[in-house]
Amino acid sequence: MRLELRVNxxxxxAEGLWSGESLLYVLRERLGLMGAKNACEQGExxxxxxxxxxxxxxxCLVPALQAQGREVLTVEGLAPQGLHPIQEAFLAAxxxxxxxxxxxxxxxxxxxxxxxxxxSEADVREALAGNLCRCTGxxxxxxxxxxxxxxxxx
Amino acid sequence: MSVxxxxxxxxxxGGIGExxxxxxxxxxxxxxxxYGSDLWAPFMLWGATVRSPHPHARIRAIxxxxxxxxxxxxxxxxxxxxPGRRTYGLEVxxxxxxxxxxxxxxxxxxxxxxxxxxxxxxxxxxxVRVDYEPLEPLTSPELALRPGAPQLHPSGNVTRRVxxxxxxxxxxxxxxxxxxxxxxMQDQAALGPEAGLAVPAQDGGVDLYxxxxxxxxxxxxxxxxxxxxxxxxxxxxxxxGGAFGAREDLSMQIHACxxxxxxxxxxxxxxxRQESFFGHVHRHPGQLHYEHRATxxxxxxxxxxxxxxxxxxxxxxxxxxxxxAACFAVGxxxxxxxxxxxxxxxxxxxPCGAMRGFGAVQTCFAYESQMDRLAAELGMDxxxxxxxxxxxxxxxxLPTGQQVEGSVPVPELLRRLRDLPLPPALNPxxxxxxxxxxxxxxxxAESVRRGVGYAVGFKNVGYSEGSDDYSTARVRLxxxxxxxxxxxxxxxxxxGQGLVTVCTQIVRTELGVAEVTxxxxxxxxxxxxxxxxxxxxxxxxxxxxxxxxxxRDELLRRAQERLDRRRPEPVAxxxxxxxxxxxxxTRDGQVVAEMAxxxxxxxxxxTHEFHHRPTHPLDPRTGQGDAHVxxxxxxxxxxxxxxxxxxxxxxxxxxxxxxxxxxxxxxAVEGQMEGxxxxxxxLALMEEIQLAEGRMLNPSFTDYLIPTTLDMPPVRTELLxxxxxxxxxxxKGVGEPPVLSSTPAIVAALxxxxxxxxxxxxxxxxxxxxxxxxxxxSPS
Numbered sequence: 002m003r004l005e006l007r008v009n010x011x012x013x014x015a016e017g018l019w020s021g022e023s024l025l026y027v028l029r030e031r032l033g034l035m036g037a038k039n040a041c042e043q044g045e046x047x048x049x050x051x052x053x054x055x056x057x058x059x060x061c062l063v064p065a066l067q068a069q070g071r072e073v074l075t076v077e078g079l080a081p082q083g084l085h086p087i088q089e090a091f092l093a094a095x096x097x098x099x100x101x102x103x104x105x106x107x108x109x110x111x112x113x114x115x116x117x118x119x120x121s122e123a124d125v126r127e128a129l130a131g132n133l134c135r136c137t138g139x140x141x142x143x144x145x146x147x148x149x150x151x152x153x154x155x
Numbered sequence: 156m157s158v159x160x161x162x163x164x165x166x167x168x169g170g171i172g173e174x175x176x177x178x179x180x181x182x183x184x185x186x187x188x189x190y191g192s193d194l195w196a197p198f199m200l201w202g203a204t205v206r207s208p209h210p211h212a213r214i215r216a217i218x219x220x221x222x223x224x225x226x227x228x229x230x231x232x233x234x235x236x237x238p239g240r241r242t243y244g245l246e247v248x249x250x251x252x253x254x255x256x257x258x259x260x261x262x263x264x265x266x267x268x269x270x271x272x273x274x275x276x277x278x279x280x281x282x283v284r285v286d287y288e289p290l291e292p293l294t295s296p297e298l299a300l301r302p303g304a305p306q307l308h309p310s311g312n313v314t315r316r317v318x319x320x321x322x323x324x325x326x327x328x329x330x331x332x333x334x335x336x337x338x339x340m341q342d343q344a345a346l347g348p349e350a351g352l353a354v355p356a357q358d359g360g361v362d363l364y365x366x367x368x369x370x371x372x373x374x375x376x377x378x379x380x381x382x383x384x385x386x387x388x389x390x391x392x393x394x395x396g397g398a399f400g401a402r403e404d405l406s407m408q409i410h411a412c413x414x415x416x417x418x419x420x421x422x423x424x425x426x427x428r429q430e431s432f433f434g435h436v437h438r439h440p441g442q443l444h445y446e447h448r449a450t451x452x453x454x455x456x457x458x459x460x461x462x463x464x465x466x467x468x469x470x471x472x473x474x475x476x477x478x479x480a481a482c483f484a485v486g487x488x489x490x491x492x493x494x495x496x497x498x499x500x501x502x503x504x505x506p507c508g509a510m511r512g513f514g515a516v517q518t519c520f521a522y523e524s525q526m527d528r529l530a531a532e533l534g535m536d537x538x539x540x541x542x543x544x545x546x547x548x549x550x551x552x553l554p555t556g557q558q559v560e561g562s563v564p565v566p567e568l569l570r571r572l573r574d575l576p577l578p579p580a581l582n583p584x585x586x587x588x589x590x591x592x593x594x595x596x597x598x599x600a601e602s603v604r605r606g607v608g609y610a611v612g613f614k615n616v617g618y619s620e621g622s623d624d625y626s627t628a629r630v631r632l633x634x635x636x637x638x639x640x641x642x643x644x645x646x647x648x649x650x651g652q653g654l655v656t657v658c659t660q661i662v663r664t665e666l667g668v669a670e671v672t673x674x675x676x677x678x679x680x681x682x683x684x685x686x687x688x689x690x691x692x693x694x695x696x697x698x699x700x701x702x703x704x705x706x707r708d709e710l711l712r713r714a715q716e717r718l719d720r721r722r723p724e725p726v727a728x729x730x731x732x733x734x735x736x737x738x739x740x741t742r743d744g745q746v747v748a749e750m751a752x753x754x755x756x757x758x759x760x761x762t763h764e765f766h767h768r769p770t771h772p773l774d775p776r777t778g779q780g781d782a783h784v785x786x787x788x789x790x791x792x793x794x795x796x797x798x799x800x801x802x803x804x805x806x807x808x809x810x811x812x813x814x815x816x817x818x819x820x821x822x823a824v825e826g827q828m829e830g831x832x833x834x835x836x837x838l839a840l841m842e843e844i845q846l847a848e849g850r851m852l853n854p855s856f857t858d859y860l861i862p863t864t865l866d867m868p869p870v871r872t873e874l875l876x877x878x879x880x881x882x883x884x885x886x887k888g889v890g891e892p893p894v895l896s897s898t899p900a901i902v903a904a905l906x907x908x909x910x911x912x913x914x915x916x917x918x919x920x921x922x923x924x925x926x927x928x929x930x931x932x933s934p935s
Contacts, residue, residue, distance in 0.1 A: 019272070029193070038396075040347065040396070040428065045855070046346060076185065092181070097177060099650060100179070100396070101651075102346050126864040127588060135834075135861060136397055136651050137829060139829075140825075
């Protein structure tokens with residue numbers, strides 16, 4: 002089967018898909034975009050978070066063929082030439098350790114701040130509750146998102 | 156707040172104790188950092204593993220031919236295809252690479268396949284026919300130690316037993332409290348799955364790119380099973396998505412290498428989350444029976460402990476975990492008499508081994524629960540009881556007879572936490588997100604009761620009992636296009652903790668060079684030991700510092716040589732030179748030479764092997780001996796809200812104080828403290844691999860819960876920097892202490908809120924539920 006979709010603004014296609022392949026598999030293994038991660042592949046950890054037609058989804062739960070003709074934004078497309086303020090904020094706050102959850106958290110934070118540019122701490126915690134992180138205990142992740150919202154990134 | 160130590164001059168920003176950005180930070184936030192599961196090679200195959208569905212069974216026959224008949228399948232291998240040693244293991248090679256004759260746990264690997272698509276590999280694995288004769292599983296240490304129990308290994312069912320006896324074992328005292336405490340099996344749940352890529356090499360060897368904690372430890376075991384010289388197994392560290400002990404034992408390493416060598420093609424293996432639960436060892440669950448005897452004014456007289464841990468099917472690192480459980484069984488308290496026995500038994504449960512805290516977590520929950528019980532019995536404030544017995548500069552001796560050297564800040568850690576202001580009381584009309592049950596919107600503020608609890612813990616840093624877990628580092632100083640550049644090479648695994656940052660900071664401090672790169676770890680250099688036991692900043696940091704010092708000595712020697720050439724009658728000698736701001740200067744500040752000039756003849760490269768001071772075995776009869784290199788201490792205060800009707804809990808705040816000796820990277824140290832506290836919260840409230848007859852009931856993130864942003868409160872961190880007289884810069888290992896006392900502090904807070912005993916973790920809502928109706932909760 003053949004799939005054509007727009008990823009980070011570019012038309013991309015893949016041939017020879019199995020019907021069961023997820024959007025995550027196609028992004029990673031067929032299009033070489035490794036930013037969406039594969040921590041659980043059952044929609045529990047949020048590490049594969051991407052935007053599909055502007056909606057935050059777990060790419061592991063989306064059958065690839067459902068993305069036919071649609072628009073996907075992955076972490077690689079967030080700031081192709083540099084760093085998005087959210088990414089800057091994660092670095093400045095020390096919110097990155099092993100980093101495996103980071104792309105998913107960055108996408109979830111991006112989605113939150115688009116909808117809610119001035120979130121409270123409770124808003125941030127609620128919005129990121131679908132993203133598991135095993136290293137940081139979240140204190141610095143929450144600080145990073147609040148700092149990005151305030152434009153307080155150096 | 157920190158105790159301020161004198162600054163070490165580096166001349167450039169980003170030295171030790173200063174803010175420094177992770178060199179891997181930008182690729183990580185951009186999604187460009189290549190983890191083990193992100194690797195790719197032309198003509199690559201995917202490996203998959205056939206695992207036993209039975210916790211205990213005899214294997215009558217294995218037939219891989221149905222798998223081989225599937226198009227796209229390149230190989231299907233069994234134990235017969237292991238050319239070298241058919242077993243592996245960190246301490247004892249007792250674990251089959253691929254099982255023959257018998258499987259001893261559910262999920263044990265029996266065969267491996269390689270195919271051109273991961274889904275095809277999975278289907279091929281399902282086609283392998285294994286004829287099992289199921290056997291009765293030994294599902295608990297008690298069953299395994301019963302007389303007449305079937306023996307799981309030729310050595311019997313006792314993995315290790317450690318006895319520590321000190322003082323009068325029959326000493327009596329006015330007050331006696333006893334308790335039995337249990338911990339469930341915790342999973343490391345690193346987000347990055349086990350993954351790697353094996354590439355066959357022209358020389359008959361293999362290049363392996365893998366997410367691991369210890370490259371050389373892997374290499375020794377892989378080479379033995381492949382039956383080739385270790386030099387022909389070249390390992391490069393792939394990006395590691397967290398470890399926490401789970402990557403200390405091998406997982407897919409030998410399997411991928413076997414498949415690559417058989418097929419002549421690169422083979423990638425990536426575990427799914429479910430397979431990951433079966434593919435790595437876990438934290439030992441345990442049952443700990445304690446008796447504390449004390450005077451009426453709260454002085455410990457005797458501690459008796461009987462500790463029984465479930466090691467699961469194979470040895471892994473159980474012997475060292477057992478020793479830790481025994482050594483730290485009393486906690487950071489002075490007690491003249493101790494009678495301790497710790498034992499690990501083989502069972503048909505999943506193998507247990509290394510997880511952050513490593514034996515000290517289990518005992519910390521038990522001894523801190525006992526201290527609270529003793530405080531209640533004495534009618535004494537729990538912190539006051541701890542202060543009365545705590546290790547301090549006036550005395551700190553383990554039941555092994557080893558003295559803790561240097562500053563022992565236990566009283567200071569506890570006082571700092573006690574003196575922190577408490578979070579404000581629950582608002583009578585709160586945002587439901589701040590209530591137990593959270594966005595489920597189930598709790599009402601009037602049914603919520605608050606509790607506060609304290610705990611303190613300690614453990615060893617580095618390998619113990621005579622191990623020489625040295626580390627190797629090479630530092631090369633050369634002239635780059637825009638000035639001197641330092642390049643660091645080690646085989647130490649960056650697993651997320653920030654070791655790469657620490658290496659750059661040490662080089663900046665020692666050499667005053669701003670531009671520092673850290674190469675990808677590989678086995679072309681000598682071992683750096685494992686990224687475990689909180690030891691890498693100590694050992695690899697120590698090796699990097701010593702290599703820098705050797706580079707600096709060579710710079711100064713070149714400076715002297717240069718001076719001698721210019722001035723036959725030297726006014727200054729090399730011994731009085733120093734390196735400052737990229738220049739070699741005399742004691743009175745005169746410039747001898749610029750670093751760049753001294754590097755013009757060629758780069759300087761120095762390699763150093765760092766060994767910590769020797770340790771000694773424990774006496775097998777009495778458990779006496781100086782077995783450990785260094786001790787690190789941390790304490791926690793937990794504030795919880797409990798819904799008395801529903802048994803739901805919200806941890807309102809965790810505060811932690813830790814003595815880190817010297818914070819090389821303060822922000823990363825905080826990160827360790829915050830993350831460790833979260834893993835302790837998980838063990839206290841939700842994390843347990845549930846087993847029924849040796850079978851895992853919850854191998855997924857749907858059913859095995861780890862804390863989310865809504866479970867974890869903000870963490871307040873208090874750093875103390877009291878230098879260790881023996882370690883580089885006075886630093887103390889920081890990785891593990893944060894995970895020890897977080898669990899017992901939370902449980903103490905739950906007890907304070909509910910009045911219940913709560914002797915088992917994780918505490919479930921069932922353990923708390925119904926307080927509002929059938930019982931009158933009275934804070935203990």
